[in-house]
Each structure stands twice: as C-alpha cells, then as structure tokens.
Amino acid sequence: MMLDMPNRDQNTEKPAGEIYGIADDFPTPPDLPGRVVVAPHADELIDKLAMELVLHAETCVREFGDFHLALSGGSTPEPLYRRLMYDPDYRKLPWRRTHLWIVDERCVPLDDERSNYRMIRETIVEHADIPREQVHPMPAEDKRADHAYEKELRDLLGWRERGQDRLDYVLLGMGADGHTASLFPHTEPLRERERLVRLNFAEHAEPHERITMTFPMINTARFIAVLVTGQKKAPTLERVAAGDATEEELPIRGVRPLEGQLVWYLDGAACGDSSQSNGTTT
Numbered sequence: 001m002m003l004d005m006p007n008r009d010q011n012t013e014k015p016a017g018e019i020y021g022i023a024d025d026f027p028t029p030p031d032l033p034g035r036v037v038v039a040p041h042a043d044e045l046i047d048k049l050a051m052e053l054v055l056h057a058e059t060c061v062r063e064f065g066d067f068h069l070a071l072s073g074g075s076t077p078e079p080l081y082r083r084l085m086y087d088p089d090y091r092k093l094p095w096r097r098t099h100l101w102i103v104d105e106r107c108v109p110l111d112d113e114r115s116n117y118r119m120i121r122e123t124i125v126e127h128a129d130i131p132r133e134q135v136h137p138m139p140a141e142d143k144r145a146d147h148a149y150e151k152e153l154r155d156l157l158g159w160r161e162r163g164q165d166r167l168d169y170v171l172l173g174m175g176a177d178g179h180t181a182s183l184f185p186h187t188e189p190l191r192e193r194e195r196l197v198r199l200n201f202a203e204h205a206e207p208h209e210r211i212t213m214t215f216p217m218i219n220t221a222r223f224i225a226v227l228v229t230g231q232k233k234a235p236t237l238e239r240v241a242a243g244d245a246t247e248e249e250l251p252i253r254g255v256r257p258l259e260g261q262l263v264w265y266l267d268g269a270a271c272g273d274s275s276q277s278n279g280t281t282t
C-alpha cells in the first residue's frame with residue numbers, strides 16, 4: 001500500500017481528506033515541498049525508493065553512458081543498501097556504469113565503525129560489480145579533504161556535456177535536529193554559495209569533525225531523495241512542513257533543487273502514525 005502524491009508546492013491541491021489507499025485513520029502526511037511518497041512500513045517504502053532509483057539509473061546510463069550516485073550514511077539507509085544487493089529486482093542497477101560518491105563523512109579512518117564509507121563499502125561496494133576506480137570515498141583523514149573531493153567531483157563530472165555535469169541522484173537523510181548531510185544547524189557551511197564540499201564541526205554530534213557536500217552541490221542534482229523513517233523524526237518533519245523555521249534552524253530546508261526533482265520517502269511512523277512503529281531507525 002503506497003501513497004504517492006504531488007504536493008501543493010507543485011500547484012496540485014491535495015484533495016481535502018483524500019488519502020490514496022491508506023486507512024482512514026492514517027495521519028495526513030506532512031505537507032513538504034516536492035513530491036511525498038509514503039508507505040506504512042519502512043520495507044514497502046524501501047521497495048518504492050529502490051524501484052525508482054533503478055529506473056533513474058537506467059535512464060541516466062541510456063542518456064549519458066554513466067550514472068553519478070551520491071549516498072548518505074547514518075543508520076536509516078542501511079536496509080535499503082542491503083536490499084539493493086540481495087533483491088533480484090534491484091540487482092539490475094547498472095553498477096558497472098555507476099560512479100559512487102559519498103554525501104558526507106565523519107573524519108575517522110575509512111575502516112572505523114563510525115565511517116559512512118565503511119558502511120557503504122560493507123553493504124554495497126563489496127557485493128556490487130562496480131569498478132573500484134568508480135568508487136569515491138571522501139579522504140576523511142586528509143586535512144584538505146574538502147578541496148581534494150571537490151576537485152575529484154569537478155574532474156569527473158567535467159567529462160559530461162555542459163549542463164549535464166551534475167550528480168544524477170543524491171540520497172539524503174535527516175537528523176531529528178533537522179540536519180542533512182553534515183550540514184548542522186547554525187554552522188557556517190550552511191551559508192556556502194560556491195564551494196561544493198566543506199569541512200564542518202558538529203558540536204552536538206559524534207564525531208565532531210565532518211566533511212560534507214554543500215547546498216550548491218546537492219541542489220544541482222537531477223534527483224534528490226530524502227529518506228526519513230521512525231517516530232523520532234515526525235515532529236521535525238512537522239516543523240519543516242510548517243515552513244516557519246529558517247534553514248539555519250532546520251538545515252534540511254536548504255534542500256531546494258535548482259532544476260531537479262525533490263522526493264521525500266516517509267514511513268508511517270515518520271508521519272506520526274504510532275500504530276506503524278516497527279522498530280525502524282530513528
């Protein structure tokens with residue numbers, strides 16, 4: 001059972017009280033900017049996301065010959081990454097033509113338990129037939145990691161025709177404090193307008209030192225998916241939908257694709273449906 005509806009911001013008025021195919025007592029999903037895809041359970045949500053990701057990848061490979069994919073870490077997308085590897089429906093993602101980038105990283109060794117790349121390597125890289133030279137971990141221990149990664153992005157995307165030299169798909173998560181990537185509330189890289197990658201310091205997150213793609217990089221992507229599951233994120237999504245917090249307070253509000261699509265993938269718990277809490281990550 002899936003709810004997949006355009007949002008008011010795309011000039012499509014949500015019919016009052018009509019919620020596609022979901023039980024009457026299901027809470028109204030938050031009115032977020034972009035398209036909102038809701039499934040009661042995280043498993044169904046992952047199916048929907050994975051299906052659209054594979055289609056998108058295939059289209060890009062047909063059109064450009066390759067697919068530039070940037071993935072986030074954190075705990076929410078882990079089940080998705082595993083599903084991409086073991087579910088035959090999604091194994092067909094054209095990994096041999098994919099460049100795999102990392103949205104943000106913790107400044108720890110790449111085999112550290114806390115490293116986003118470590119999780120992505122263990123769940124995807126070791127099981128997909130992606131050529132190693134197409135895998136781009138952030139050089140987390142390098143003092144100039146931000147400059148080095150930006151150069152790598154510019155060099156590789158620069159092979160594309162002008163206008164197509166952008167990421168094809170960015171998968172983001174959201175913290176309960178509204179951060180996305182490693183763009184934390186009231187931190188300076190939120191205001192970056194030129195550089196594509198920045199170092200950051202997260203006072204309230206562990207480890208503090210981070211590297212992150214910035215909004216100028218993220219917002220030029222062809223497709224931005226924000227995957228949010230679990231009850232703990234529901235109040236934050238409500239605040240994002242209310243629209244009165246600034247992006248300094250809720251950085252996720254800074255996700256505004258210039259020409260691409262923005263799609264939110266939410267499970268029931270993230271929409272405030274307490275009956276759907278199934279122990280998904282927070």
Ligand code: 6PG
Nearest residue numbers: 073074075076173174180181282
């Ligand atoms: C990270 C991220 C970060 C993440 C959110 C949500 O390195 O932690 O890339 O932006 O998406 O913090 O994290 P969870 O999925 O663990 O809740």
